[in-house]
Amino acid sequence: MKRVIVVGAGAAGLAAAVRLRHAGYDVALYEKEPQVGGKMSRIVGDGFTFDVGPTIVMMPALYREVFELAGRNPDDYIPLQKVEPLMEISFGPGERVRLSNDLSDLTATLEGVSEADAQGYFEYLALLYKRFRIAKDNFLQRPFRKPTDFYNPKSLIAGFRLHTLGDAYSSVSRYVSDDRLRKALAFQTLYIGISPYEGPSLYMIIPLIELLYGVWFMPGGMYAMAEGMARLFEELGGELHTSAPVEHIAVEGGRAVGVVTGGELVRADYVVCDADFPYAMENLLADEARGRYTDEKLEGMEYSCSCFILYLGLDKRYPAEAVHSIRFAPDFERNIADIFDDGRFPDDPSFYCYAPCSLDASLAPEGCQTLYVLVPVPPLAEGGPAWGAEEVAAYREQVLDLVERETVYEDVRDHIAFERVFTPNDFAERFNAARGATFGLRPTLRQSNYWRPHNKAEACDNLYFCGSSTHPGAGVPIVLLSARLAAEELLRDDAEAASAEREVAGQVAVVAARGAAAEAAAGGSVAPGGAPGAATRAVPGDAEGGA
Incomplete structure (x- = not known):
C-alpha cells in the first residue's frame, strides 16, 4: 500500500x-x-x-x-438547517434591508425599493447563473498543469463568455440603480478577500450561490x-x-x-x-x-485582506432576528480604499456580525449568547498597523462604539462575560497565513x-x-x-506510474522469455551431470539402440 x-x-x-x-x-x-x-x-x-x-x-x-x-x-x-433570513444589512441607524431565501419575501423587499430594480436584480441573477455554469465546468472543477490546459480554444472561448475584465461593483451597477442593492450584491467578494471595486465580475456568483442554494447552519458551529x-x-x-x-x-x-x-x-x-x-x-x-x-x-x-475579530461571550440575550448581519460604512468606497489601497485600519469600518445562539443555544450558557464581530483589515505590511496592545484596544473601542450605536447590541460593553480578539498577527502565527492574509493570495x-x-x-x-x-x-x-x-x-500520476511500471515489467518479461527461448533453441536439453547449457553429443551405437 x-x-x-x-x-x-x-x-x-x-x-x-x-x-x-x-x-x-x-x-x-x-x-x-x-x-x-x-x-x-x-x-x-x-x-x-x-x-x-x-x-x-x-x-x-x-x-x-x-x-x-x-x-x-x-x-x-x-x-x-437552513438559515432564514439569509442576512440583514444595515446602511445606518434605522436603515436596514432584510434579504430572504424565500422568493416571495425577496421580491417584496426588492419591489419596496423599486420594480425596475427588482427586474434588474433578477435579470442579473439569470446572467450570473449562466456564468456560474461556464465557470464550474471549465475552470473551477478542472486542474491546470501546462499552458495548453488553459490556452486552448475551448477555455479561451469560455473565458471570453465570462466577461471577467469588469469589476464586481460595476457589473451589478449596469442592472441595479439603487446603491444599497448594489452593495448588497457586490460586498460578498470580501468573503474571498478582495475588493468589490477590484474583484473580477466572475465573483458575483457568490451572492447568486447564496440565493439559489441557500445559507445553512451546522449545530455546534462550522x-x-x-x-x-x-x-x-x-x-x-x-x-x-x-x-x-x-x-x-x-x-x-x-x-x-x-x-x-x-x-x-x-x-x-x-x-x-x-x-x-x-x-x-x-x-x-x-x-x-x-x-x-x-x-x-x-x-x-x-495578498487578500485580513480580519480583526472580536469573540464576545455575552451574559444577556439580545433580540436579533438575523444570524448574519452586515453594517456598511456610509462611504463604503472609502472604507474599501482604506483596506486595499492605503493599508490602514478603516476610519469608518464596515463589519459583519454572527449571532448563532438563536439556532443553537448550546453555544453559550443559559440566558447568554455569543457574538462574533469581524472587520476586514489590511494584511500585514510595512507601514500598516502593527497590532500592538494599544492599537488593538483603540480599534476595539472604535468597533464597539459602532456596534452599540447602530445594532441591537446597544449596551454590549456592559454584558461582556468572555472576550477573545484575533488580529492579522494571530492568523500569521496560528495558521501560518502568509502576511496574515486570512483568505490567502488575492484572487x-x-x-x-x-x-x-x-x-x-x-x-x-x-x-x-x-x-x-x-x-x-x-x-x-x-x-x-x-x-x-x-x-x-x-491519483492520475499514481495510475500513470503504475501503468509505466507494468509496461516495463512486461517488456522485461518478454526479453527474459525471448532469451530463454533462444537459449533452448541453441542448445537443446542439458545432459544429466553435464555443464549447464552444454549440448548432448551423439555417440556411435546410439542410433542403433546401443547402451
Missing part, C-alpha cells in the same frame, strides 16, 4: 486525507495545532463556543460530498465540519497527528519523499500540502523544489485559474497543493474543490 502524508489539517487537508484514504492509500495527516480545522477551528471558554474563521455554509452539496464518497450519511456528521471529517478519516483507518508541526518537506532527486517532523524524516510516496502556499514555498521547501516561486516572486504577489484576474498556484507542484514530482492560495481559490466550498483536485492529480 502506498503511503501519503498530508501537511495541515485545515478544511482542504482533511478533505484530501479522507479522499485518499478512501481510495486505498495509507494516509498520515500532520497538524501543528492541538486541534484540527486550521482557520475552521474553534475557541472555547467559560461555557462559550465560537467558530474562529468561516461561519457561513454555502453550497452544502460540496460539504456532504466528502462523506458521501466514503459511503457515509452526511447527516450523521454534519446535520444542516467546527462540526472539521470535527466530522477528522472522525471519518480515523474511522477509515487514517493516522492523525496533532501538535506535530512539519519542519520541512523532504525532496530527493526532484521528488517529494516525505516530511521532517520532530527532527526526524518520515518517508512517503506522495506529499499533499495544505499549508498556505506562499508560506510553504518560503519555509517548507528548498529552493530547487520551488521553481518560479522565489522570494522575489512571492513578495510581488498580491485578482492575474492570480486566478491557470495563473493561480497549481494543485500539482510545478518543480517537484509527487508533491500536491490544496487550500485557499491554490487553484481554484478561497472560501470553504472552493477550498473543498481544491482538495478534490489535488487528490485527483495524485
Whole structure:
C-alpha cells in the first residue's frame, strides 16, 4: 500500500486525507495545532463556543460530498438547517434591508425599493447563473498543469463568455440603480478577500450561490465540519497527528519523499500540502523544489485582506432576528480604499456580525449568547498597523462604539462575560497565513485559474497543493474543490506510474522469455551431470539402440 502524508489539517487537508484514504492509500495527516480545522477551528471558554474563521455554509452539496464518497450519511456528521433570513444589512441607524431565501419575501423587499430594480436584480441573477455554469465546468472543477490546459480554444472561448475584465461593483451597477442593492450584491467578494471595486465580475456568483442554494447552519458551529471529517478519516483507518508541526518537506532527486517532523524524516510516496502556499514555498521547501516561486516572486504577489475579530461571550440575550448581519460604512468606497489601497485600519469600518445562539443555544450558557464581530483589515505590511496592545484596544473601542450605536447590541460593553480578539498577527502565527492574509493570495484576474498556484507542484514530482492560495481559490466550498483536485492529480500520476511500471515489467518479461527461448533453441536439453547449457553429443551405437 502506498503511503501519503498530508501537511495541515485545515478544511482542504482533511478533505484530501479522507479522499485518499478512501481510495486505498495509507494516509498520515500532520497538524501543528492541538486541534484540527486550521482557520475552521474553534475557541472555547467559560461555557462559550465560537467558530474562529468561516461561519457561513454555502453550497452544502460540496460539504456532504466528502462523506458521501466514503459511503457515509452526511447527516450523521454534519446535520444542516437552513438559515432564514439569509442576512440583514444595515446602511445606518434605522436603515436596514432584510434579504430572504424565500422568493416571495425577496421580491417584496426588492419591489419596496423599486420594480425596475427588482427586474434588474433578477435579470442579473439569470446572467450570473449562466456564468456560474461556464465557470464550474471549465475552470473551477478542472486542474491546470501546462499552458495548453488553459490556452486552448475551448477555455479561451469560455473565458471570453465570462466577461471577467469588469469589476464586481460595476457589473451589478449596469442592472441595479439603487446603491444599497448594489452593495448588497457586490460586498460578498470580501468573503474571498478582495475588493468589490477590484474583484473580477466572475465573483458575483457568490451572492447568486447564496440565493439559489441557500445559507445553512451546522449545530455546534462550522467546527462540526472539521470535527466530522477528522472522525471519518480515523474511522477509515487514517493516522492523525496533532501538535506535530512539519519542519520541512523532504525532496530527493526532484521528488517529494516525505516530511521532517520532530527532527526526524518520515518517508512517503506522495506529499499533499495544505499549508498556505506562499508560506510553504518560503519555509517548507528548498529552493530547487520551488521553481518560479522565489522570494522575489512571492513578495510581488498580491495578498487578500485580513480580519480583526472580536469573540464576545455575552451574559444577556439580545433580540436579533438575523444570524448574519452586515453594517456598511456610509462611504463604503472609502472604507474599501482604506483596506486595499492605503493599508490602514478603516476610519469608518464596515463589519459583519454572527449571532448563532438563536439556532443553537448550546453555544453559550443559559440566558447568554455569543457574538462574533469581524472587520476586514489590511494584511500585514510595512507601514500598516502593527497590532500592538494599544492599537488593538483603540480599534476595539472604535468597533464597539459602532456596534452599540447602530445594532441591537446597544449596551454590549456592559454584558461582556468572555472576550477573545484575533488580529492579522494571530492568523500569521496560528495558521501560518502568509502576511496574515486570512483568505490567502488575492484572487485578482492575474492570480486566478491557470495563473493561480497549481494543485500539482510545478518543480517537484509527487508533491500536491490544496487550500485557499491554490487553484481554484478561497472560501470553504472552493477550498473543498481544491482538495478534490489535488487528490485527483495524485491519483492520475499514481495510475500513470503504475501503468509505466507494468509496461516495463512486461517488456522485461518478454526479453527474459525471448532469451530463454533462444537459449533452448541453441542448445537443446542439458545432459544429466553435464555443464549447464552444454549440448548432448551423439555417440556411435546410439542410433542403433546401443547402451
